[in-house]
Amino acid sequence: MRRVVVTGLGAVSPFGAGVKAYWAGLAAGACAIRPLTLFESDGFRCRIAAEVPELTAGSPRRSRADRLALGAALEAIDDAGLADADRAEIALIIGAVGGGMLEAEEWYWARARGEHPAPGAALRAILPGSHAETLGHRLGLGGPRHTVVTACSSGAVALAEAAELIADGVVDVAVAGGVDGMTRLCFMGFNTLKLLDPEPCRPFDKDRRGMSIGEGAGFVVLEAVEGARARGARIYAELAGHGMTTDAFHVTAPEPEGEGMARAMRAALAAAGVTVGAVGYINAHGTATPQNDRIEARAIAQVFGEGRVLVSSTKSMIGHTMAAAGGLEAVATVLTLTQELIPPTATLVTPDPEVTFDCVPRVAREAAVECAISNSFGFGGQNVTLLFRRA
Amino acid sequence: MEAKEVFDELKTILVARLKFDPRRAAEVAETTPLPKGVEGSIGLDSLDFIELSIAIEETFGVVLDESEELTAHFASFETLARFIVSRRGAA
């Protein structure tokens, strides 16, 4: 199987458009979780979220989520130096959940008020698979194209899918990422499940009370290493391995021992041929729900032993960006390797004594690590771990 | 509101919110346990309990605070009805 490397990065995040703005925010330990502005939130316990401040890519005709994806994907392709390349054989794999639901909600709400809005563009764009249709066409990508919907791990699964296509020799280059825009359904739903903190979320904190919701898009360009070297591409890091498991336990609650999470991490290590000692940093799923963080910390301890490895949750800064999380957090994890800086758990005040790791509270930490992993553990027990190695 | 009235409303919630078959809901007794895994219970899991709390707030105006230890109150219809009556009395 061929080795897969990252040659391009793209991000649209609650810190703004572009990888530069994204990394600057993460490095500064800034928190982008603020009062919600995109739609009404009266009557809900939590009324804050991490919104993307301004849409800069694509036309206003497109759905919000399409514009987020387009911005990040274009940046990644440009960053990889593929702007003028022949894209007939390039794969496109997208992780998505909400699709164009925000616009579909507006159509449906208008209908409920007795208006007769035309079903047109809003409904075409509603499905999560529609981003791949519009981006694939807009970017001229003719290789394998599909959309994975695995709840909160969708973005990470998309990268794993693309890596497999390259490793198996199906394609040489792939564009992969995750995207989710803010929607009423998601915001109201997590409020209803009482999983949201009315204040900005505090992963791994003793007093954590739940998640914050965010939105955005994180995309990468992946290539077979031989081709990347041959064309003189800048190689950020190697996507050296991944693991994907399922809890098959409950539709919303994670399995309490973290067995599926631990299995995913071990599978990523095995696939990369790497021992636990080589991993210096874990970008945790770290949603700040009492359950996830406790169980994830337990799973990490099972695999890596207590202490030693640095762990942080960037959801403390950009919230849980749903299907985009795996993509945005992969971008952050790659940059920790190249920048030799670990982004902090920005809102951590009192570390939970049950969490036996240094969770890099509040301030970014300089550290050169050999390997770093990114965890994404989706609703319904869909566990994915991506392992990146220094180039 | 008396415990008997509350019990009848809870049976309505079983059908309207928790999607039980009306015949199954009609069969429950005050002593029927609620949580899954208890013999003879109607088998509610964690997600069912969240739905039930929302319904209790809407129907009885009783707000449940997740930080409280409420497990004992949710043991059976009887304990739950008594709990709701006492909270409404206190309000």
Added chain:
Amino acid sequence: MQDRRAVVITGVGVVNAAMVGASPALGAWLARPRAAACVPVGGRPAARLPEATLAGLIDPAEARRLSRVCQLTIAGARVAVAESGIDPARGLGLVVGSELGDFTSTIAFADGYLARGASGLSALLFPNTVMNTMAATTAIAVASRELSLTLNVPGVAGELAVARGAAAVAGGRVDAVLAGGVDEIDPLVAEMLGALGDQPMRGEGATFLVLEAEATARARNAAVLGRIDGVAWRSLSARPWGVGRRAASRAIDAARARAGGAAPGWVYGSASADTALSAWESRVLRAALGADLPAASLGGLLGQHGGLGALRVAAAAWTARSGLLPDDDGAPATRVSGPGLVHGLARGGGHVALMVGAA
């Protein structure tokens, strides 16, 4: 490059308006294909499963917590696992393809809010608003703990799920995968699709296949129903939801190459009442295969839905075994031999090819 493993089919589960059961039920229907009964839904005829049929397939206590599309998925998945005799504890992956997911639950969730505000929202419904709900509930029902994927693509969701599952087994990622597709018919969605110009008759249901590495299937003496010898998926150039003009297919060539260069003698294609799309598909097939091969589609009999693409793969295995290709219009079956091609082409250019042969 890693040696690719041979992939075989050891179980089939089909649940739709025309049939419910494992490979014998499918075979009996293919021997004498009859159109599923249609009822009007959202102003169009649709091949909808009678409620009593579905109620008979799922235990009421379990059904309480399962949306309709999840019930369809679990019913189909269980039949396939039972036929294969596989023990999921030895490692079973899951790939579910769907075009529309669980819109019924999404609409009901939104309606709750519009009717009664925040307290009208249902916690039970919320997980169903994410399209992985079918896979999440099915993984619990059949104890599948390896990789779990839900694929949402227009038109070819079922074919793609089986192709993706076969690739995972062939590439050594997992020894066994339950792969298939599912969709249900919802009145509002049917109305919206109609307003957007969607043409084929809609159907609903689930079809799942158990795919295994041939070596492990033979080692446990599983009955082998067919082989998947090569799969590929690509995109042909087309506007989103549009029909393209180019006929050169890399997917068919790549699938044939993976199958050792075999030439298919027959085709299950995705042709339907969408005449522009069907014409495009004919040109693509002719360009790749050099002639018009005997072809079946089954879309007019069962209605377009995520399960149909997977059903075509199971049907192809039956055809490879029996030497019979069913006729969509009721004429006698055509006698065929050798391996065949299962072909899916969607508006927007989604393109899937699977080479299927006898055991």
